Amino acid sequence: MAMTRGQFEGRSSGCLRKYRIFLVFFITILCIQVYLAYTFITLENDNLDSSGELGLSKYDKNDGQLKLSKQLKLPPDKVVNNKLNNHVNQNKTSRIKLDYNLLNFTPICDVTGKEAVSAITRAKSQICKELIVNVTCMGLQGTLYPKRLYSSCPHSMGFNKNPKKIGCYQDDKTHRMLTGFYTVLKSNNSPEQCALLCLQYGYPYAGTEYSVECFCGVEEPSQTKRLLDSSCNMKCSGDPRQSCGGYLAINIFKTGIKSFKAQEARNISTKIAHEKPARIAFLLTVNGRASRQVKRLLSVLYDPSHFYYIHVDARQDYMYREMLEIEKSCRYGNIKVAKGPGLRHASIWGGASLLTTLLSSARKMLEYSKNWDFLVNLSESDFPIKSNKQLVEFLTLNKGFNFVKSYGREVQRFISKQGLDKSFVECEARMWRLGDRKLPQGIQIDGGSDWIALNRNFIEYVSNPKPDELVSGLLKVFKYTLLPAESFFHTVLRNSIYCDTYIDNNLHVTNWKRKLGCKCQYKAIVDWCGCSPNDFKISDINKIRNTIDKNLFFARKFEPIIDQRIINYIEEYLYPMKFNNINRANSKNSYWQSLYHHGDLSPPVDDVLLTITNSLVRIIYSKYYHLNNNNYNFKLLEASVYFSDNKYQGILILAEASNKIIESSTIYDNNVNYYPERLEALVLSPRNFSTSKLWSNRILNLHVSTDYDQKEQTFRNFLSCVGPLSSPILSYEFDLSFVTPKNLTIFWIDTNNYLRDVNQIQVDETTLIGSIKPQLDEPLTIGKWNIFILADNVLIGQVNFFVTPLSFLNNHEINIKKIRDIHNGPINQKKLINNNNQKWINFLKTIGINLNENYDNNSNNIIEERTGDELNNWIDEFVKKYYKIDKICIANEFINNNVFKKLNLDKCTQTNWSSLSPDPKADINNICYT
Template structure:
């Protein structure tokens, strides 16, 4: 067509494009110096902690501690155990402070940014003189010496280190859900609608791990200007706000020329494993999370040697501790040959001083039964103990293999001395194979537990402690050399009365050799011994059993008849009709089924000692006591009991009371200004 403004020229057409240029210079992040005149630099390590990995936190502090640096520790409001244990450090070291205002943060929640801002405000109230604040979690660990970090930061004072998503802004906005309005309420991020982002603002983000200068931190935590006032409104209703707020404030403020596209971290991303929508229970979105480093990932850390990366994540000693020891050697630790229990790892599951300890009904029921089992073993050797209090329960790993749980408990010995004992126990393994079936030899894992972590492909419930209110999951793994793929197999869940509770179908293929099945079962589950069988055309391939432990107490009080009749009655009325499914030699016959139903009806009525006897009979079938020791302080009073000689816990390799220098805060060395572990 002829141009409306100039008829002598032609314009328009099917593929017409308009190209505009803003005239603004393209943003280029600052390049930090690698060499220069070094000087003193003071760092605040802002530790934002969750969970119960106390010994790993001690290990992290040991690696970073110098008397000229600071530690500001925020412990999640719900984590009473960690806060109580770390409060001791505040009294011992003037450069360690715990946050007094604590938040209950969730993955992706607005509360995480609120916590970071509140913590950074506190840094100025403490009158500390510092040059950088670096936020770390319990799953971070340094991958270069502290001296390397100090030298790097000292020649780059005033710069701010954040990690950007890259160039595609719109794609990042969509992926992060920044164009959606979220509200955090009752530990959940609710998506409530669409929204338009403010015009004239460059949206940026990528990672919530940062290293910031005091000038910029003072700006974002101080008196708000128009930019910050607007960003506060936007990010109050933003998913994953800590991954974007600091970046966006940097890009749009007078600090834009201090922006460095590097958060000093290397992160172990394995997208196929880490992007499983595992946070659906806390957020109306599907996010991703990095994986734990294992020894197989060591080359990724080695490859950072010549790069400006000083920390890595994630590390979990409950998953793999060997990689952490290797990293320590990599950054200059040379004391490993002097450390006792180098390959041991203990992590607290329960402590009597926890605010919620009295209502941990399943764990206390289970542990009480284990130590009663132990008391019977001692009584057979002429030693009488009266158990009256469980102090702590730990999980125990050695050389990255789960070795069982440890129960620290008080007891009265032979009606006289009060002692503290620790009992070591582990679940018995149970798998029954039908090697007449060609698939049986290809099965590597076939077990039931709860708290399955899709990202790490393990059960977090290491001891397989399940009760009527638990949600069991079956994990299976076939060998990669499996010949027959693409075959449909049947999974049958049998309750303690012999009724089929659920049936699942598994399709075996190359992408499905390791997977989990969550049955469609309503709670409460019927207490007792459950069975799960895997079948090919109703021919058994493999069978496993698992225990649903009856509860001895409810909300910290002994179970009443009325509560027992509700909690222990199961949900058999909710089962579907599976009468058409008749697996060979798996279901009890009619007479046995009637007997099992009668026994179950009788068990429902059990309370007090009668209930304990039932629980103990089930527990002894599934768990073995492996060892027993006594607290060193009690050895002065008693070394043996009847025909039983007590071991000293502090000299016993498996005990949580034995020395663990790597997992304890070291002794301050005035010469080196650091903590010595030996």
């Protein structure tokens, strides 16, 4: 029977209605699959660099799944994106236009990289700008770095043209054949490129798969997974003439290196009795002003059979003079200080100049002494944790080996975290980040710590004025590298004839507390977020004790201004007889560190410190010689910080005056033969904070100063001086009983009673110690400032500080023009009150704090331009309010006893607080005579 059209349509409609659920389900599944496929392709493409490399992606060894890492360090001009999908854009440098009006020269190429343009724009001098441009252009032209280097390690020389093919193997999505590293080379995958990449990361096996994928691993593939070569038939994305695996089929090659295994140090030998003891050349690279700690380190390390070479940063006049005195005092001539053209360098954290310092110092040490076996580098922050005898015995057993500490994890992760894939230039005491670069192929990259113990033969090899191709090539690479000393020696060791002398131990234990030490504290001098170890404190003593059975002989970092107790503990444990002499001198728990010395030309001293210390000199002499005015020529000799019982005690001011000044004193007596010109005073700077009764036990400290160290959670400005051009910071510390989280509001009120800023912080048991930096207009208003702290609209604490006028600017006496510029408060005195400020002002009225709301006019309409004696008197008024002269002693070496009686003063060398009192801990006068 024929079926009519209506019957057919009715049956079709019924069929659709019957199966519509299945149809909807099928379409839904299809859409989900399409979406997931699109998402995967997008995610993969988003993470490709310009050459198609996903540099930080890898397969996790535990589950074989793709695990993505994100770059942890960015330059100051970069914005951090925390979204997971935007985890990496490695080697994808943004392009922007350089403003050529900033330059007084014609660039040799067109600079468009965002990081290079940012560096050029921020650099101040034309010399630095031109250096950045030239290095950037050489990098773009491919003439800055060698493209390929060759290893001379006998068993890990790599390959010359093509890697040796092993075969085609079955792969698995969840259990990969090669599990060390994975990347997608979208446009340039080939057996050679993949093998070179794996070789660079230290993997003995490389594998190409699915045309664009590159895998690296350490395990030889199982023959049970072997496939016919025809199963790996997909063309390589970088060379269609070659095959790069297939779907779950992988071509595996040898990279020509062996899986790296560091040597084990020897601890026992039957030959030790007949072995000549190892001689050590200690290289001390020192900086700063902690000369007493350097002397203490030398006194502990010293032995006539060893050699000591001291490199002082070229900008540190004070430390240089102190070290020269040590050199002069040593009759054996085995302590030498770097001096002369090309031997003193100015280095910064992360700077390329540090590698230059190490190599030039090593060459000089080879010239000075022919007898040493090992070079060990130390700083003023290092201290031994085992005796000299133990160190010599250990190195005697391990002659010929080299001690360096490796990063210890995936090389590709180290390269990214360390910034080795970026070019940097050092100028203007800063490391400028220029953009991406490719490291030389054909060698393994390695790195870790820049503290080393290297044998003489290797030192001669790396410091040779005419290095071989490997060393010369790596010197070119590390000339423009961040933290070069942390990778150069490691990489040379891995790829040279000395590859079998590598021991993964730099003999150091380091106090890493990364939550505190990784706060980008060096971003003011480096376009990178670096980490730095913390100082050891007495609470960390177990970390030292736990090294007793390990081949660790030094620890870092130590700073007596942070905690001297742990240094005392270690020295007393190592050398109890010597430490008894320190105890008898009653200076065991005392420490002095210079802040200023009149002989210094570099670095420049802080102008506020110079202003206040000179004011203190005037006050000291006026008070104790009863002078009627300050129109006299006093001279500030030195300012020091003084600690006792591990606590800050005050500032020491050492000064002198002429006899003419003393003779004009109202206490001068012609019958007294001699009056002292030199005095030293202990000056106290009280902490000016108060709390409410309910919070008296919960707030341990509130303090305002500058130069706050977030890592050690303390101020480095010991004088707590604040000037009109300073950036004050409030630090706080709450008691451990603080459990309930509190929202605190902080009000900054200037001397004219204006509200200058409001900050809000949350404090709980995890944030009991911290700091807050306000956004204040410069120059700051001169005078007394108040800070009010409220919790739940209740006043809980108050702290005040003084902004002092300046008598010095750029270390010279300030002139009238600059006085007008910086002594009259913020330029924008007519600052408008926004709604939030007005709300806070109205609220503060309710708790009895009345502020000045008239921002349209200055409080007194007087232009401040005091100079000379009038300016000095004004400054002295502030200093007298904030600082207290506690003690004074006579600093002259020879003095009439009648003077002591008349002035009622002690001789400085006979006190326990003066910087001139005995300090056996830092006494090196006799070390070269024992």
